[in-house]
Amino acid sequence: MNKDFLKELGLQVKNAGTSTGLKSSDSGKYIDSYSPVDGALIGSVSETMPEEYEHVIKTAQEAFKTWRMMPAPKRGEIVRQYGNELRKHKDALGRLVSYEMGKSLQEGWGEVQEMIDICDFAVGLSRQLYGLTIQSERPQHRMFEQWHPLGVVGIISAFNFPVAVWSWNSMIAMVCGDVNVWKASEKTPLCSIACQNILQKVLKDNDLPEGISCIINGDYRVGEMMTKDTRVPLVSATGSIRMGKIVGTEVAKRLGKTILELGGNNAIIITPSANMDVVLTGALFGAVGTAGQRCTSTRRLIIHESIYDEVKTKLTKAYGQLRIGNPLDEKIHVGPLIDKDAVQNYLNAIEKIKAEGGSFAVEGGLVEGAGYESGCYVKPCIAEARPDMEIVQHETFAPILYLLKYSTIEEAIAIQNSVPQGLSSAIMTDSVRESELFLSATGSDCGIANVNIGTSGAEIGGAFGGEKETGGGRESGSDSWKAYMRRQTNTINWSTQVPLAQGIKFDL
Numbered sequence: 001m002n003k004d005f006l007k008e009l010g011l012q013v014k015n016a017g018t019s020t021g022l023k024s025s026d027s028g029k030y031i032d033s034y035s036p037v038d039g040a041l042i043g044s045v046s047e048t049m050p051e052e053y054e055h056v057i058k059t060a061q062e063a064f065k066t067w068r069m070m071p072a073p074k075r076g077e078i079v080r081q082y083g084n085e086l087r088k089h090k091d092a093l094g095r096l097v098s099y100e101m102g103k104s105l106q107e108g109w110g111e112v113q114e115m116i117d118i119c120d121f122a123v124g125l126s127r128q129l130y131g132l133t134i135q136s137e138r139p140q141h142r143m144f145e146q147w148h149p150l151g152v153v154g155i156i157s158a159f160n161f162p163v164a165v166w167s168w169n170s171m172i173a174m175v176c177g178d179v180n181v182w183k184a185s186e187k188t189p190l191c192s193i194a195c196q197n198i199l200q201k202v203l204k205d206n207d208l209p210e211g212i213s214c215i216i217n218g219d220y221r222v223g224e225m226m227t228k229d230t231r232v233p234l235v236s237a238t239g240s241i242r243m244g245k246i247v248g249t250e251v252a253k254r255l256g257k258t259i260l261e262l263g264g265n266n267a268i269i270i271t272p273s274a275n276m277d278v279v280l281t282g283a284l285f286g287a288v289g290t291a292g293q294r295c296t297s298t299r300r301l302i303i304h305e306s307i308y309d310e311v312k313t314k315l316t317k318a319y320g321q322l323r324i325g326n327p328l329d330e331k332i333h334v335g336p337l338i339d340k341d342a343v344q345n346y347l348n349a350i351e352k353i354k355a356e357g358g359s360f361a362v363e364g365g366l367v368e369g370a371g372y373e374s375g376c377y378v379k380p381c382i383a384e385a386r387p388d389m390e391i392v393q394h395e396t397f398a399p400i401l402y403l404l405k406y407s408t409i410e411e412a413i414a415i416q417n418s419v420p421q422g423l424s425s426a427i428m429t430d431s432v433r434e435s436e437l438f439l440s441a442t443g444s445d446c447g448i449a450n451v452n453i454g455t456s457g458a459e460i461g462g463a464f465g466g467e468k469e470t471g472g473g474r475e476s477g478s479d480s481w482k483a484y485m486r487r488q489t490n491t492i493n494w495s496t497q498v499p500l501a502q503g504i505k506f507d508l
Helices: 004-008 050-067 072-088 090-101 105-125 164-175 189-205 220-227 241-253 276-292 308-319 340-355 409-416 432-439 480-484
Strands: 030-034 041-046 132-134 141-149 152-156 179-183 213-216 234-238 257-261 266-270 298-304 359-362 381-384 400-406 424-428 448-451 485-493
Touching: 004 090, 030 189, 041 189, 050 152, 050 179, 050 213, 050 220, 072 090, 072 105, 072 164, 072 189, 090 105, 090 189, 105 164, 152 164, 152 220, 164 179, 164 189, 164 480, 179 220, 189 213, 213 220, 220 234, 220 241, 234 241, 234 480, 241 257, 266 276, 266 409, 276 298, 276 308, 276 400, 276 424, 298 308, 298 409, 308 359, 308 381, 308 400, 340 400, 400 409, 409 432, 424 432, 432 448, 480 485
Parallel strands: 152 179, 152 234, 179 213, 234 257, 266 298, 266 424, 298 400, 381 400, 424 448
Antiparallel strands: 030 041, 132 141, 141 485, 359 381
């Protein structure tokens, strides 16, 4: 396999794991990154030690003093330049994402395009960090509200979107005047090095201080340094519900702020009036895209009993046409799972489905033979199940799709809402009543609710996030920027008197 993209991105056999914008360090202790595509060692990244972490935070704090005073549109200009550099390296970075994580090449390129899109969004946002004018009850007083940067923002990202989710946070935080410290997944550490290498050029070309954007690498122990650090007022963490509960608890102990983007157990309700072509496209991509390793992956299809058999038959036929293999081949639909631990979780889930009385319309299992030597390739499968099965209540980060029956739309929505997670949801219908009911206060309880599109593939212009055990945080578009800033209410008295609020008298 041609791996020139590694050289283009400045990646070596051994890579520094701690970077403070313009300088990097090597601890001598390494995390090896193996590709799930072919099992090959891509490279190694040095693990961040406590003394290196301390240097990163102090350097970030120092950079914040300069960065916060730069006008927001000027900060936006730096982000614009980064977006342009990403355009130059889109092919190479997309290939790295595909090779290190295992998603299809089209999805790898798409993830880098999301980075470019959020840069464009952030550039516009840099001129729109609006406050409010508020009417004062006191004469000749002006009240207003403004927003200031928080300081050091900690970002913990997951392996499944090794570059895009960081950019959703970092680009918005940067135009808000914050500096960033990024702890990437130890399963995809080279992606963080590559993004930092590209950003270093922009920082250097603009003679900016160290620490505006920093990276640290390692396992959960490195993340703990940040979650417990009072110098990091906000931690944005993406990952499992288990991880999110730990992060949320630790940050809450010191009264810090969190943005938590955790698991999903996403469903599509399929009604009798649904367009079957729309159903098949939305369900298929949602279920098998990224080999089922998206937090927005479709896990459940809630199908009206009158069309259940039709949907099952057509979906089974579509699954028979899926091509599984090397994701850098553009003809391939499904790549590998991230590692053998993920494969074991997938196999365990299949056994649990059988033990709970489920059956399979499309059988799962390992894919073996020439080209699959990494041991990370599995078959996307379809299970016929019941909503009350324990395994259905949990998210399995793999391409397992559950088919569930319903008789009334109210029952379908109740099934949709019956799981602990609340990220993404969808309904396929041509009925205005059904779609409006689904979007109403008594409808979907998720942070994302779609009509006639699937659960996967959110646009960066909208706020991204979910409810319940998904964490409640919001990233990316809309007014998510407010989470990266602190609100301040100001009152100016331009009279010669000091009238007190609520008409209070205080005679001297």
